[in-house]
Amino acid sequence: MDRGTVHRVVIVGGGFGGLYAARALRREDIAVTIVDSAQHHLFQPLLYQVATGILSEGQIAAPLREVFKGRDVECVLAEVVDVDPAARSVFALRPGGEPMTLPYDDLIVAAGMQQSYFGHDEFAQWAPGMKTIADALEIRRRVFGAFELAETASDPEEQRRWLTFAVVGAGPTGVELAGQIRELATRTLRSEFRRIRPEDARVLLFDGGSAPLASFGKALSAKAAAALQEMGVELHLGTHVTSVDGLGLDVQDKAGATTRYDAGTVLWAAGVEAPPLAAAIAAATGAQRDRAGRIQVNPDLTIPGHPDISVIGDMMSLGGLPGVAEVAMQAGTHAGRRIRHRIENPGAPEVGPFRYHDLGSAAYLSRGNAIVSAGPVHFAGLPGWLAWLFIHLAFLTGYRNRFSAVITWANVFIRDNRHQCTYTTQQIDELRTVYDAPPGKDLPAVGP
Numbered sequence: 150m151d152r153g154t155v156h157r158v159v160i161v162g163g164g165f166g167g168l169y170a171a172r173a174l175r176r177e178d179i180a181v182t183i184v185d186s187a188q189h190h191l192f193q194p195l196l197y198q199v200a201t202g203i204l205s206e207g208q209i210a211a212p213l214r215e216v217f218k219g220r221d222v223e224c225v226l227a228e229v230v231d232v233d234p235a236a237r238s239v240f241a242l243r244p245g246g247e248p249m250t251l252p253y254d255d256l257i258v259a260a261g262m263q264q265s266y267f268g269h270d271e272f273a274q275w276a277p278g279m280k281t282i283a284d285a286l287e288i289r290r291r292v293f294g295a296f297e298l299a300e301t302a303s304d305p306e307e308q309r310r311w312l313t314f315a316v317v318g319a320g321p322t323g324v325e326l327a328g329q330i331r332e333l334a335t336r337t338l339r340s341e342f343r344r345i346r347p348e349d350a351r352v353l354l355f356d357g358g359s360a361p362l363a364s365f366g367k368a369l370s371a372k373a374a375a376a377l378q379e380m381g382v383e384l385h386l387g388t389h390v391t392s393v394d395g396l397g398l399d400v401q402d403k404a405g406a407t408t409r410y411d412a413g414t415v416l417w418a419a420g421v422e423a424p425p426l427a428a429a430i431a432a433a434t435g436a437q438r439d440r441a442g443r444i445q446v447n448p449d450l451t452i453p454g455h456p457d458i459s460v461i462g463d464m465m466s467l468g469g470l471p472g473v474a475e476v477a478m479q480a481g482t483h484a485g486r487r488i489r490h491r492i493e494n495p496g497a498p499e500v501g502p503f504r505y506h507d508l509g510s511a512a513y514l515s516r517g518n519a520i521v522s523a524g525p526v527h528f529a530g531l532p533g534w535l536a537w538l539f540i541h542l543a544f545l546t547g548y549r550n551r552f553s554a555v556i557t558w559a560n561v562f563i564r565d566n567r568h569q570c571t572y573t574t575q576q577i578d579e580l581r582t583v584y585d586a587p588p589g590k591d592l593p594a595v596g597p
């Protein structure tokens with residue numbers, strides 16, 4: 150293909166939206182370029198399993214080059230920082246910071262969202278969120294590191310602190326993380342330590358609402374609450390985290406009373422906001438943004454006044470659609486097909502507006518127990534878990550990843566084995582630095 154003469158489509162982001170847009174654009178006379186600040190397509194719904202030692206990062210991510218091998222899609226590793234709609238160019242930074250310009254005829258922005266600390270970005274140092282592989286590996290390091298630090302702590306108070314895990318946010322990510330930390334403690338690690346009893350680990354789950362997984366409706370949410378309590382997760386609902394530091398967190402209840410919880414590990418799964426790129430695009434195009442910073446799009450997913458720029462997936466704001474993978478995939482397909490239709494049928498009427506078909510959602514609670522909500526159909530327990538398994542295998546990228554995930558899950562399910570529990574000594578050093586940074590605290594003598 151002569152990339153100088155064909156129709157150039159630049160896609161920002163190789164997540165669910167970008168991947169499905171690129172697939173829908175498969176045509177000989179369309180030159181597709183995917184620019185992503187990561188090298189891989191990531192299956193975010195399984196990040197918590199990387200964080201808790203079940204799956205490896207390679208099982209839930211696939212290099213974009215491998216995904217598009219043999220197809221005429223150019224993959225560029227760079228961070229897009231701005232767009233010039235008049236010059237039809239996006240501006241990006243190569244790793245290392247060198248600027249580069251990518252011209253386009255059509256632009257599809259699918260850059261997702263980032264963790265939000267609701268104006269308290271200082272919490273991030275102590276309470277990592279979970280959006281990327283790096284985040285999941287950081288959480289794995291902190292979770293497994295906490296058990297190690299508890300084992301060698303001579304002060305019982307310090308030991309109790311390391312064995313206390315606080316998870317903020319009782320949506321699917323928080324619930325899955327909290328449940329998995331308890332399963333890790335009560336099953337996988339139970340007989341691996343000599344001085345501590347991992348099963349004594351406390352997992353506290355905080356949320357401002359009145360129920361976990363509230364978006365699944367009252368009945369399923371109640372089942373989730375019961376399953377969490379059975380696993381030993383302590384629910385603290387109707388609470389608002391007011392501060393986080395290296396030794397724990399302060400939490401305010403609805404009556405305004407503040408309680409301090411000592412916790413060696415605090416994890417954040419409470420909210421998302423648009424990344425700075427959304428603000429740059431809005432400034433360049435005049436687009437409106439919603440409260441979370443998402444870009445408001447027309448029903449055809451383009452920015453008003455800019456029919457050559459589509460925004461899809463988590464970063465788009467359209468009719469209150471949720472930030473879930475299915476919306477991103479369907480929006481990607483729609484944006485790709487729309488551009489393709491224009492090229493194949495010059496002068497013909499545009500394709501109709503984007504219509505989302507809700508295929509339902511699922512959340513994992515514990516081994517053999519998940520909840521599923523698909524329109525009027527709601528179920529839980531083993532049937533829910535089997536549906537969860539089927540959905541995740543269907544959408545995991547690549548046959549190799551699907552196959553190895555099945556083998557791994559069978560091993561975890563039958564034998565309680567987790568094979569991805571490793572982190573390096575250098576990381577232990579970093580762990581100490583992270584946890585012992587509060588002013589006036591000396592580094593404890595831990596480790597070799």
Ligand SMILES: Cc1cc2nc3c(=O)[nH]c(=O)nc-3n(C[C@H](O)[C@H](O)[C@H](O)COP(=O)(O)OP(=O)(O)OC[C@H]3O[C@@H](n4cnc5c(N)ncnc54)[C@H](O)[C@@H]3O)c2cc1C
Pocket residue numbers: 161162163164165166167184185186187189190191192193194195196197227228229230259260261262279280321322424426461462463464472473474475477510511
């Ligand atoms: C922990 C977790 C669990 C989830 N669980 C579920 C679930 O169970 N079910 C469900 O339906 N949804 C779930 N989601 C939501 C789902 O993953 C998202 O809705 C979906 O990934 C959105 O797709 P997207 O293409 O809009 O963005 P993403 O998949 O986030 O992809 C964005 C891509 O853009 C790249 N990027 C970002 N900024 C730039 C930039 N400036 N320049 C270049 N590239 C950039 C990123 O590297 C990334 O590859 C979960 C999300 C998370 C984080």
